[in-house]
Amino acid sequence: MSGKFITLEGPEGAGKTTALTTLAEALKADGHEVLTTREPGGIKISEEIREVILNKEHVMMDARTEALLYAAARRQHLAEKVIPALQEGKIVLCDRFIDSSLAYQGHARGIGIEEVLSINMFAIDGLLPHLTIYFDIDPVKGLERISQGNREQNRLDLEKLEFHLKVKEGYDILRERFSERFQAVNADQPAEAVVSDIQKILKAYL
Numbered sequence: 001m002s003g004k005f006i007t008l009e010g011p012e013g014a015g016k017t018t019a020l021t022t023l024a025e026a027l028k029a030d031g032h033e034v035l036t037t038r039e040p041g042g043i044k045i046s047e048e049i050r051e052v053i054l055n056k057e058h059v060m061m062d063a064r065t066e067a068l069l070y071a072a073a074r075r076q077h078l079a080e081k082v083i084p085a086l087q088e089g090k091i092v093l094c095d096r097f098i099d100s101s102l103a104y105q106g107h108a109r110g111i112g113i114e115e116v117l118s119i120n121m122f123a124i125d126g127l128l129p130h131l132t133i134y135f136d137i138d139p140v141k142g143l144e145r146i147s148q149g150n151r152e153q154n155r156l157d158l159e160k161l162e163f164h165l166k167v168k169e170g171y172d173i174l175r176e177r178f179s180e181r182f183q184a185v186n187a188d189q190p191a192e193a194v195v196s197d198i199q200k201i202l203k204a205y206l
């Protein structure tokens with residue numbers, strides 16, 4: 001596969017979705033073919049799984065069921081959208097991927113990073129991101145942004161602060177473990193500055 005698979009990761013409200021569009025436009029202006037997408041979702045089947053996972057009424061969802069649903073949505077999204085784009089040589093910019101499962105389900109839910117990694121290795125069949133941009137922010141700040149913004153809060157947003165602090169702890173573990181592909185940016189600065197920092201990373205990488 002000749003394309004590049006670049007993922008954006010971080011706690012809630014870190015600014016990933018906001019940065020994604022600007023980054024894609026800038027890459028296109030530089031002559032790259034770019035596909036933007038998100039997880040869970042990106043295609044019909046996976047967006048439907050997203051609805052099931054994030055539905056606020058599904059408070060009884062078992063942690064392992066949750067992990068399996070994310071992995072199933074991931075597999076379909078890869079097979080239908082991401083792999084074909086990479087085969088065409090595109091840059092795929094994806095809002096969240098496997099590291100979200102490792103931080104949220106593996107570490108914060110307490111299933112264990114290794115266990116969640118193993119079901120995800122089946123789902124991704126070896127296709128790890130080439131580069132992962134980590135949006136570094138205090139979860140309290142990110143949650144404040146979400147509550148002040150206009151998007152509806154989902155089942156995961158509504159978890160206790162303790163959960164979101166564990167998510168950040170999980171990401172800190174992953175940043176060390178996968179240091180060869182993780183690059184962090186300070187997400188607690190104006191959106192333009194965040195994008196500019198990421199563009200420097202992308203320029204050096206591409």
Ligand SMILES: Nc1ncnc2c1ncn2[C@@H]1O[C@H](COP(=O)(O)OP(=O)(O)OP(=O)(O)O)[C@@H](O)[C@H]1O
Nearest residue numbers: 012013014015016017018145146149150189190191
């Ligand atoms: N750098 C920034 N400074 C201040 N506010 C920001 C910044 N980036 C994004 N926001 C605002 O914060 C809120 C969350 O941003 P966004 O949806 O991009 O985050 P996210 O990382 O994709 O969150 P989630 O993963 O929870 O969906 C939005 O209201 C957005 O306008």
Ligand SMILES: Cc1cn([C@H]2C[C@H](O)[C@@H](COP(=O)(O)O)O2)c(=O)[nH]c1=O
Nearest residue numbers: 039040070096097100101104105156157
């Ligand atoms: C891929 C993935 C996501 N999550 C969580 C993270 C967020 O709380 C939601 C997705 O909502 P967003 O607004 O698109 O960020 O799902 C997760 O727990 N595990 C995953 O693998």
